[in-house]
Amino acid sequence: MKQIRRLFLALLLVFSLNANSCTVFSWAMKGEVFAAANEDDYTPFTRIWFNPATAERFGSVCFGAPDLQIAAAMNEYGLFYDYTAQYGVDLAKIALKNPYQGDLFFEIIGKCKTVAEALEMLKTHDYSFTSQVLLADATGNSVIINPGNITPKTGNFQISTNFNICDLKTGYKCDRYDTADRILSNAKVASVKTIESVLNFTHQEGNLSTQYSAIYDLKRLKIKVFLFHNFEEAFEIDLKSELSKGYRLELLSRYFSPTFAYTDYVSNHExxxxxxxxxxxxxxxxxxxxxxxxxxxxxxxxxxxxxxxxxxxxxxxxxxxxxxxxxxxxxxxxxxxxxxxxxxxxxxxxxxxxxxxxxxxxxxxxxxxxxxxxxxxxxxxxxxxxxxxxxxxxxxxxxxxxxxxxxxxxxxxxxxxxxx
CATH class of the missing domain: 1.25.40 (Serine Threonine Protein Phosphatase 5, Tetratricopeptide repeat)
Known part of the structure; x- marks a missing residue:
């Protein structure tokens, strides 16, 4: 049992900024601007917290595991980011001039309104973790960032999964990426219904499971959230309204009816x-x-x-x-x-x-x-x-x-x- 306790505590002392899998994308088409994500992880008990604006920071909403590392966030101007685990980068081979030791993207959404402003900040602050980040804004602009690389969106949408986005043209293997790409490529308009379809077709089950899915309307500052790949019930967030209520930190699951699948999953978790x-x-x-x-x-x-x-x-x-x-x-x-x-x-x-x-x-x-x-x-x-x-x-x-x-x-x- 001592070994189990030591292992568990050792895991608590790790900072990764990594989601374990995840499918994240941005989509702007005919005046509609969205971002969306399946958050895949081994850890349930997701938290959501609302941070009203201060003199130093813009207001925001964040999602994360119990350790309160931020998995995804959006600020009051519709600037959004989300991480995906990414295994194709060796930090030892990348010379970063100004590696930032901290949660760089939380700092960015506290000070920036758009991707363009964020890119200016990134000129003097290098992202220094191996995960990959999709950053999107209410103008329809988005980029995917990993250490030493920034890849801008070139069409109506941009997708990030778990391969290095730099390998997109040279070769990759990811069924979730291909599924999302196929559905979005065939869509005539950007709609919540189509996004729900992408999230449903790319969600994961098992020990590594989609803990929650979210659709962010970056122009209207609204979010539609689904718990544990159940797309029959949603929690809808009006960010301006929620921020006006002040700071709060809550379990995401409190906004949903318990399902057998979720209850069984969490009751068997450590x-x-x-x-x-x-x-x-x-x-x-x-x-x-x-x-x-x-x-x-x-x-x-x-x-x-x-x-x-x-x-x-x-x-x-x-x-x-x-x-x-x-x-x-x-x-x-x-x-x-x-x-x-x-x-x-x-x-x-x-x-x-x-x-x-x-x-x-x-x-x-x-x-x-x-x-x-x-x-x-x-x-x-x-x-x-x-x-x-x-x-x-x-x-x-x-x-x-x-x-x-x-x-x-x-x-x-x-x-x-x-x-x-």
Whole structure:
């Protein structure tokens, strides 16, 4: 079981900006402008979050997995992006002048209204991850971007799947690309009905499954979302209206009736225990949920349950960060440069996370996990401006490098350097 816990935590410490498969396309024809995507992944429990405009950023809506890495987003001007996993690029062979260490496209939709404006920004900010990105705007313009390459749209539509778009003319193999290309090529007008057909014919099932599908009307700023390749029920979003309600982060599934297929899929997923426990906060309130979590942390003999409590603590920190950073990915967690001087703030989710981590660390038998818990406690002390305690726990986190996760150890060393 220790090996399972270590593997699971190791996976939590990875930043990829990769969807696992996915079919993404833009389509502009006779005045209609759309983007659409099937989001294929092994992880359900998709989140959706709305980020109202600030003095520094345009408003936006984002979709992503529980780790809150953004899979797809659209801003209040209809600038959209979505990732596809892409295996034909070797970063070691590409000389990037200005590699950007962070979620570059989230920064772009915060500051740019069009693809043209984004391309200006990309002149001084190089995309430095192996995934491929389709960027589209309300004027009908779109490009596909991967490290060292930008491919503009040349016809009415542009499709991105899982081969390097640079290989489009020299040779590729992708049935989903061919299916989408055939349907869109034969269409006389750009319509939601045709897009639904493309998404239906290219969706995937099994462990790697289409978690949700979305159609973005980039001119009208409306989105039609389907859950788990069920095209009989849709959640429709008017972005302007939703942004006027303020920030919120939610489970996408709450807007849909449960189907047998989705319920069966999620109930057999490794995150089901954590997500079920996490839902208690909404049902019974923070204090009652916290007491239950503490009881599990103190008394459970099931390592999976204790791992679920640890995951809840991390999720609470992620969720708080998401709100206080206007929807941004947790930079510290992924080791981005701007994450090592985090702003200080208070949030009841952080208080609960710290309480849970302190309790878990008392009985944690796995040294690497215990040192990771110390690191997270140190980080939470930093956010509360309790620098003395932050230093104490960061030192505990690195007391034996061999008994620490390398990513956790390296973060702790950097934070201690900032403290000293």
């Amino acid at each position: 995150l089901f225990k954590k997500e079920t426990l996490l839902s208690e906060i909404e049902k019974v309130g923070y204090e009652n949920a916290k007491e239950h979590y503490l009881s599990v942390a103190r008394n459970s003999q099931d390592p999976k349950e204790k791992t679920a409590i640890l995951d809840i603590a991390i999720q609470l920190i992620r969720d708080a960060n998401n709100e206080h950073s206007n929807g941004k990915v947790w930079a510290y967690w992924f080791g981005f440069p701007d994450g090592f001087n985090p702003k200080k703030y208070s949030d009841k989710r952080l208080d609960m996370a710290k309480t849970l981590l302190l309790e878990l660390s008392k009985s944690e038998s796995d040294a690497k996990t215990r040192h990771f818990e110390f690191e997270m406690i140190a980080y939470l002390n930093w956010l509360r401006d309790e620098m003395k305690n932050a230093a104490i726990f960061y030192r505990k986190a690195i007391e034996n490098p061999a008994d620490s996760y390398p990513v956790s150890y390296n973060r702790s060393v950097k934070m201690l350097a900032n403290l000293e």
